[in-house]
Amino acid sequence: MTEPILELIDATVIVNQNTPDAKIILQGVNLTIQPGEFITLLGSNGAGKSTLFNVIAGTLPLSSGQIKIAGQDVTQMGATQRTKLLARVFQDPKVGTSPRMTGAENLLLAERRGQRRRLLNRRLTAEKQAHFVNLVNRMGNGLGTRLDMPTGALSGGQRQALSFVMATLSRPEILLLDEHTAALDPKTSQQLMRVTDEQVREQHLTALMITHNLDDALRYGNRLLILHAGQIQADYNGDEKSQLTRNQLLDYFEQY
Numbered sequence: 001m002t003e004p005i006l007e008l009i010d011a012t013v014i015v016n017q018n019t020p021d022a023k024i025i026l027q028g029v030n031l032t033i034q035p036g037e038f039i040t041l042l043g044s045n046g047a048g049k050s051t052l053f054n055v056i057a058g059t060l061p062l063s064s065g066q067i068k069i070a071g072q073d074v075t076q077m078g079a080t081q082r083t084k085l086l087a088r089v090f091q092d093p094k095v096g097t098s099p100r101m102t103g104a105e106n107l108l109l110a111e112r113r114g115q116r117r118r119l120l121n122r123r124l125t126a127e128k129q130a131h132f133v134n135l136v137n138r139m140g141n142g143l144g145t146r147l148d149m150p151t152g153a154l155s156g157g158q159r160q161a162l163s164f165v166m167a168t169l170s171r172p173e174i175l176l177l178d179e180h181t182a183a184l185d186p187k188t189s190q191q192l193m194r195v196t197d198e199q200v201r202e203q204h205l206t207a208l209m210i211t212h213n214l215d216d217a218l219r220y221g222n223r224l225l226i227l228h229a230g231q232i233q234a235d236y237n238g239d240e241k242s243q244l245t246r247n248q249l250l251d252y253f254e255q256y
């Protein structure tokens with residue numbers, strides 16, 4: 001058996017600890033993820049989905065429990081130290097790219113994730129530019145012809161596609177997709193979902209994707225988790241997931 005890429009052991013987060021407002025927002029979560037799994041993550045508002053991503057990314061410390069990434073105990077490691085291991089794409093197209101820098105410059109920066117940022121301009125060679133154009137052309141939304149423009153001038157869909165390419169460029173151990181298509185129109189959203197699926201499979205990435213779109217949660221990935229009140233309520237793998245129906249999922253949401 002291969003080594004898990006991510007392990008959460010009894011992961012618990014209590015906010016406002018030792019005050020009357022103390023609240024458990026992640027409750028003894030045990031989760032083991034193998035390399036190459038593509039997991040869709042569902043749950044009502046306030047279920048703890050973003051909290052789960054925050055503890056994986058290290059932006060929120062655990063109150064108790066343990067987190068391992070690729071066998072390494074990262075529980076005490078801050079978000080910056082985890083940068084080399086993880087990449088995250090957020091819902092808002094404005095987050096994740098620098099608006100005054102061109103798309104190519106943003107990509108160059110992403111390629112050096114976790115490294116020093118010096119000599120940025122000097123290293124954007126014609127060869128590198130051509131490589132980036134080649135990469136983003138796969139997104140199929142015209143981004144390849146606009147890589148020299150400031151990122152702020154791109155459409156939301158193009159900017160989100162750029163964020164996705166940036167996140168996957170240096171092949172993170174774990175890719176966190178935080179409702180990354182939710183702010184896009186239906187057609188653009190589906191286009192990015194298709195490319196996401198292609199890239200996750202082709203590059204054999206390990207990905208977790210938060211979504212409120214039940215159809216996407218069913219159609220994509222090979223494992224589906226449902227979170228409620230800071231706990232994993234359901235965990236469907238492989239065949240179990242492929243046999244799940246929209247109505248079964250709706251039933252879950254009606255319980256809460």
Ligand SMILES: Nc1ncnc2c1ncn2[C@@H]1O[C@H](COP(=O)(O)OP(=O)(O)OP(=O)(O)O)[C@@H](O)[C@H]1O
Nearest residue numbers: 015016023025043044045046047048049050051052
């Ligand atoms: N730093 C914090 N301090 C206090 N409460 C918090 C903190 N972070 C999250 N919470 C609370 O924890 C619960 C889970 O929040 P979280 O954002 O993880 O939910 P979610 O499933 O991502 O919801 P949504 O679908 O609305 O994005 C919520 O009740 C939220 O208010």
